Amino acid sequence: MESVLSIGGLGKSFSGQQILQDFDLEVKASEFITLLGPSGCGKTTLLRIIAGFEKPDTGTILLDGKNLLSLPAEKRKLNTVFQSYALFPHLTVFNNVAFGLKIKKINGRELETRVNQALEQVKMNDFSARYPHQLSGGQQQRVAMARAIVNRPRILLLDEPLSALDARLRREMQxxxxxxxxxxxxxFIFVTHDQEEALSMSDRILVMQEGRIAQLGTPRQVYEEPENLYVARFIGDINFFPGKISTVSDSGQVEVTIFGRQITAHTQRQFQPDDKVVLLLRPEDLRLYEHPPKEIKTFAGSIVERSYRGSTLDTLVRLDDGPLLTACEFFDEDDPDFDYSVGERVYVSWVKGWEVVLPDEN
Amino acid sequence: MNILRLFYFAGIFFYLYLPISVLVVNAFNLNKYGMKWGGFTFKWFTAMLGNHSLMEAARHSVVIAVCAASLATMIGALAAIGLNRYRFFGRKVIQGTSMTLMMAPDIILAIAFLVLFVTLGIGLGFWSLLFSHITFCLPFAIMTITGRLQDFDPNILDAARDLGASEKNILARVILPMMRPALISSWLLAFTLSLDDVIISSFVTGPSYDVLPLKIFSMVKVGVKPEVNALAALLVLLSLALVIVSQLMLKEKKNHENTI
Incomplete structure (x- = not known):
């Protein structure tokens, strides 16, 4: 797919602190890309540079193949939805949305049609005569959206637009x-620190760490195949099994020693014998057994905490070898009494092949 | 308990408004010396209107107050926008000195103005009065308007740029309309400051341009004339109107703030 926006070698520092470093990114046509990271990782700075509110120290940005950095913010065919909405308090909803068109000298019938169409797209046409202070947060959010999309930007930039809304409304707005x-x-280039939001909405997620790309991929790739421990920790809950490579075979299989046990793991990465590694497993990939099964290797432990979540049962297990694990199991129709009691002995294993092996960075 | 509270409030109002009410009552008192009630009359209002020098001083005062308030608000608005929106060399110095001017005792300012005008050879009259009134109103204007600008969500200006507005457009379509309540309060504040200034005016105006507070001051040196009471009653009415207007403005300002 053709790319709309190409960012190359972008760098930015504020008072000696490097915010963005040698940053490259291609944004494809009509894709929903999310910049995800904790606060201070540079995601908002990146968005503000694309919008034109900040100047980068180094690097290039091309929009449809043309240099974007030489244009001031008001000349860029991009629009922003701000976290604080930033509606004009002295203008009605209609005039807020009409603002950009009026600047472009669009008047009369066309102005009215386009504003009403934009308001319809966000279901706010009944509110066009209201002032921003007469609207709820969610409604202001919709007006801010309409005000941006009415200008038909090539790309819409969204800076944590949902973070001020309550959980239910946020879900709806997503x-x-x-x-x-x-x-x-x-x-859409969407900035958020909420990983669930990123997973549910995006075509691609860019996980940022201290001004660099930690991983760029589909939500599935980022969740199921994290490329480093930072991404694994940041997205979702995860369990760590520290180990050491004992033998390497050609077929994408390695033998790992974990707490004195030999485990066969699958990986596409290259390892050498004696490399320190970590096996990563999502809570839903773990399996708990009340009795140690003969044919699979397990780790013994006891239940520390159980919590009922409706469709799942979440448990905290302390292994005899030390680590604390989170497991998440679906209720089984054949076993309505399925539950654990605190202190109960369990034997932990996982679905074969679902483990991710990463080098231990510590 | 309720009765106690009622007495308390009555006491406060009595204390605050007794002097003014004596004055207002005397404006309608037929008894010239105002020591006791001699009957109701509009005579003093007629006498006031017939007193040409008093009327002229009143007209002068209003002209000066309107000019000073308008110019101080205009200059103050530009200064506040500049101080708030741009970072330049000497910004902090300007902010600091405008505060100092506000705190400086009037008598010091008055002497400073006098010395300045004499040195520059500017005759004491309309222009000297106008210049000095603009100067002492300006810090109040800057403060009022800066306060309002600081309440703005800075993203609003970014949003305007994002939607294609040039600096000129941002000023005309966003900053000025949003500042309107502050401009009005600043104007009203400057207007009242100018209207009731005695000390500075007494130093910087000459006999050719008498203003109301000075005129009243000189009239009461030989006892309070009843037409002064009448004039004062009118001024009380005017102040009341201004207070109501500025309260209404403040209410509008509050409404806007809720959205930010």
Missing amino acids: LELKKLQRELGIS
Whole structure:
């Protein structure tokens, strides 16, 4: 797919602190890409550089193949939705949305049609005569969206637009935002620190760590095949099994020694014998047994905590070897009484082949 | 308990407004010396209107106050925008000195103005009065408007740029309309400051341009004339109107702030 925005070698520092370092990114046409990372990782700075509110120290940005950095913010065919919405308090909803068009000298029928169409897309046409202070947070959010999309930008930039909303409304807006993006067919660059939001909405997720790309991939890749421990820790819950490579075979299989036991693991990565590694397993990949099964190797431990979550049962298991694990099991229709008691002995294993092997960075 | 509270409030209002009410009552008192009630009359209002020098001083005062308030608000608005939006050499110095001017005793300012005008050879009259009134109103204007600008979400200006607005457009379509309540309060503040200034005015105006507070001051040196009471009653009414207007403005300001 063709790329709309190409970022190359971007660098930015504020008062001696490097915020972005040698940053490259291609944003494809009509894709929903999320910049995900903790606060201070440079994601908002990146967005502000693309929008034109900050100047990078080094690097290039091309929009449709043309240099973007030589244009001031007001001349870029991009629009931003701000975290604080930043609606004009002295203008009605209609005039807030009409602002950009009026600047471009679009008046009369066309102005009215386009503003009303944008308000319809965010389901706010009944509120066009209201002032921002007469609207709820969610409604202001919709107006901010309409105000941006009415200008038909090539790319819409969204800076944590949902973070001020309560959980239920946020969930609702996530679905609507995704739907809107599909309808408009333009690229969205969405900044968030909420990993669930990123997983549920994005075509691709860019996990950022201290101004660099920690991983760029589909939500599935980022969740199921994290490329480093930072990404693994940042997205979702995860369990760590520290070990050491004992033998390496050609067929993508390694033998790992974990707490004195030999485990066969699958990996595409290259390892040498004696490399220190970590096996990563998601809570839902773990299996707990009440009695040690004969044919698989398990780690013994006891239940520390159990919590009922409706569709799943989450447990905390302390292994006899030390680590604390989180497991998440679905209820089994054949076993309605399925449950554990605190202190109960269990034997932990996992679905073969679902482990991720990464070099131990410590 | 309720009765106690009622007495308390009555006491406060009595204490605050007794002097003014004596004055207002005397404006309608037929008894010239105001020591006791001699009957109701509008005579003093007629006398006031017939007192040409008093009327002229009142007109002068209003002209100076309107000019000084308008110019101080205009200059103050530009200064506040500049101080708030741009970072330049000497910014902190300007902010600091404008505060100093506000704290400086009037008598010091008055002497400073006098010395300045004499040195520059500017005759004491309309212009000297106007210049000095703009100067002492300016810090108040800057402070009022800066306060309002600091309440703005800075993202609003970024949003305007993002939507294609040039600096000129941002000023005309966003900053000025959003500042409107502050501009009005600043104007009203400067207007009242100018209207009731005695000390500075007494130093920087000459006999050719008498203003109201000075005129009243000189009239009461030989006892309070009843037409002064009448004038004062009118001024009380005017202040009341201004207070109501500025309260309404403040209410509008509050409404806007809720959105930010």
